[in-house]
Amino acid sequence: MKIMRVDGLTSFHEEIEGVVTEASHAPSIHDTQPWHWLVADRRLELFADPSRLLGAVDPDGRQLLISCGAALYYARIALRLRGFVPDVVVLPGGPGYGGLDRDLAGKEPLATIRINEARPPDAWERSLGTAVHLGHAGHAGRGPIQPTPDPTGVLAALQDAAATEDAWLATLDDTGTDDHLATNAPSARPGQVDGQDSIVVLGTAADRPIDRMAAGQALARVLLSATALSVAACPIGHAEDIDAIRVVLREILHSTGTVQMVIRLGLPAAGGVPAEPAPRRPLSEVLTISD
Ligand SMILES: Cc1cc2nc3c(=O)[nH]c(=O)nc-3n(C[C@H](O)[C@H](O)[C@H](O)COP(=O)(O)O)c2cc1C
Structure with a gap:
């Protein structure tokens, strides 16, 4: 240097x-x-x-x-x-x-x-x-967390954070009318599965390098926003190392976009000690x- x-x-x-x-x-x-x-x-x-x-x-x-x-x-x-x-x-x-x-x-x-x-x-x-x-930010969620459907009501704020960076954030039962969803998509998951809503999916409209850079900025914005709102969050890149898993997630979401990252969200479990950076x-x- x-x-x-x-x-x-x-x-x-x-x-x-x-x-x-x-x-x-x-x-x-x-x-x-x-x-x-x-x-x-x-x-x-x-x-x-x-x-x-x-x-x-x-x-x-x-x-x-x-x-x-x-x-x-x-x-x-x-x-x-x-x-x-x-x-x-x-x-x-x-x-x-x-x-x-x-x-x-x-x-x-x-x-x-x-x-x-x-x-x-x-x-x-x-x-x-x-x-x-x-x-x-991003490793607190690797420690013990309590799965909650919408930890402290922050989901909308995290979705805004992703959208500001040209990405979207969806829960696995998302049937809303966001741009990334096919119109008239049926409910992806009629039954609740305990704890599953602590998993959210970050995606972009396409998968060009510019979309991947947007996904990274959105991921950081979501993780930092979650931390600022006292929610533990962790990216799970392993889940998408295999392209087929990204395709399945896209189908579950009836998404017209590209799945970029799975994120685990929750409240830090009482007494849990997050890992050192x-x-x-x-x-x-x-x-x-x-x-
Ligand atoms: C693209 C990407 C994929 C990641 N995949 C995982 C993962 O599968 N599991 C995990 O625990 N952390 C994952 N992380 C988080 C990193 O492992 C973590 O940032 C790094 O090891 C540094 O750890 P620290 O931030 O806790 O210090 C991922 C981060 C990025 C940006």
Whole structure:
């Protein structure tokens, strides 16, 4: 990592180091943290790190891109916490660019964030920022949870969080009229199965790289929102390692979209102790400062 010691820029770089450290708290497939950040001038760029691809379970990098999208959302919140207004362009090279086909040198970023404006964060952004700082959104749900149909009534808020990032969040008995559902779909699950409603499904309209990046940002927004609302949540990527399972889930939901992630939701069980966060890669491995 190269740090140029120039007044003004130095303190900006220090802020960015804090942002990238917090972005690294994002969940990633098998904790691979498959991202790399480049900072130049007042611009932060996110790249995929193809060397972190898990070819056996994620051959086309779908979950790698979801992980990078999650890191992008964490970076957006970390920037807002510091009063920066991130101006984000996702996949500036086009919606179909997956980020995996070239060496890091000279390749297209997954996202470019320009940081020119300033505005103090609002109360909700500060709550999400606290969840980022806690560094445990997404793993609290791996501990013991109490299955509840709609934990503390937050489902609508989490659905809004997903929709704001161009994704949808559905329960397994969702028969609503959301865009992703086929019209006149019959009830997917007439009978209640105890505990099943603590599983929600995150999806997107299609499955291009841009949709996968949206799924990652939506996943992060849902996990951080859940944490801010005292609900435990955990992504279950294993459930979709096999494409056939995603197809079955899509059929259960009568969805016209693409299933991207299953998420477990619930109230933390009384007396349950959440697992410690996994260690993150050192900053020197995930950030290059170039000026
Ligand atoms: C695409 C994706 C798939 C994931 N799949 C699983 C999973 O199947 N099971 C699980 O417990 N966590 C899953 N996670 C969460 C990661 O395992 C977790 O973020 C990572 O191991 C770091 O752990 P920590 O956030 O608790 O520190 C997934 C996260 C992402 C972004």
